[in-house]
Amino acid sequence: xxxxxxxxxxxxxxxxxxxxxxxxxxxxxxxxxxxxxxxxxxxxxxxxxxxxxxxxxxxxxxxxxxxxxxxxxxxxxxxxxxxxxxxxxxxxxxxxxxxxxxxxxxxxxxxxxxxxxxxxxxxxxxxxxxxxxxxxxxxxxxxxxxxxxxxxxxxxxxxxxxxxxxxxxxxxxxxxxxxxxxxxxxxxxxxxxxxxxxxxxxxxxxxxxxxxxxxxxxxx
Ligand code: DX5
Ligand code: ZN
Numbered sequence: 001x002x003x004x005x006x007x008x009x010x011x012x013x014x015x016x017x018x019x020x021x022x023x024x025x026x027x028x029x030x031x032x033x034x035x036x037x038x039x040x041x042x043x044x045x046x047x048x049x050x051x052x053x054x055x056x057x058x059x060x061x062x063x064x065x066x067x068x069x070x071x072x073x074x075x076x077x078x079x080x081x082x083x084x085x086x087x088x089x090x091x092x093x094x095x096x097x098x099x100x101x102x103x104x105x106x107x108x109x110x111x112x113x114x115x116x117x118x119x120x121x122x123x124x125x126x127x128x129x130x131x132x133x134x135x136x137x138x139x140x141x142x143x144x145x146x147x148x149x150x151x152x153x154x155x156x157x158x159x160x161x162x163x164x165x166x167x168x169x170x171x172x173x174x175x176x177x178x179x180x181x182x183x184x185x186x187x188x189x190x191x192x193x194x195x196x197x198x199x200x201x202x203x204x205x206x207x208x209x210x211x212x213x214x215x216x217x218x219x220x
Contacts, residue, residue: 001171001192003218006031006064007211008175008197010046011144013204017051018058020207024200027208028215031062033175033195036079038069041093042142049075049082056083066114066175066195068141069093073100080107088112088135088173091123101130112173116141117149121158132171133193134159138186139176144197148177153189160190180210183217194218 007029012020021032034052039045052063065084069075072089073096079087087104091113094100104111112133113124117140124134136155139146156172163170173193174186183194200210 001169002220003187003192004031004171004194005029005200005211005214005218006033006062006173006193006195007200007207008033008035008066008144008195009201010035011197011201013201014047016204018055020201020204021055021059021061023207024211025059025061027211029061029200029211031064031193032059033197034063034065034084035197036065036067036069036075037142041070041090042068044142049078052079052084053082062086064088064195066135067093071095073103076100076103076107080104080109084109086110086112086132088114088133090114090116090141091119092116098127098130101127105130112171114141114175115155117152121155121162125162128162128166128170129168133173134170135173135175135193135195136191137176138174138178141176146177148179148182153186156186156189156191180213180217183214187218 037046062085110132114135138152171193172191174191175195178196179199
């Protein structure tokens, strides 16, 4: 499966958001990752749908929205309307995960489910064939710039085995602590979708160089 970088804007300069994302797009980023946080599911508040909507009209990339929100079903229709192309929700945040995944798909969007580091991969066995993406959190969600948790690589390997055994066209994503130094070993474990925030958007004058460096490592 082809590998993709999805730069997370959480580490971008919010005062110059469109410009920062454009630098990433112009350098070859096909995806942009939006981290919505509600201050309940995670101990931090970031932004909601107005920000997504505000930048949508000037950008052409795939909007990959990661909802770190308790009971995200309450907001999926709004996120879809704001311009998302794909929505990833957390297994831990949904009582009716099957229903909420279907809610995403009813909008014609790509559906992903994220798993916190301590949540086992097996919890998705029943719905794996419904998903476009499983996002293995490689840090505890809530903040950018944290350190990659090594045991999460075993979850990537296990998920890859399961996807291959079922012949699924499943994207396997990782989010948190992804850098130019560790991305190749994460790819070797079976991931093909890489979220990176601080390693792309910091420092702000290196965005294009960073995207190019990541894409160079990801090309097949
Ligand atoms: C963390 C977010 C990530 C974050 C990653 O809760 O889901 O997308 O922006 O940031 P880095 O790449 O800096 O670890
Ligand atoms: Zn994220």
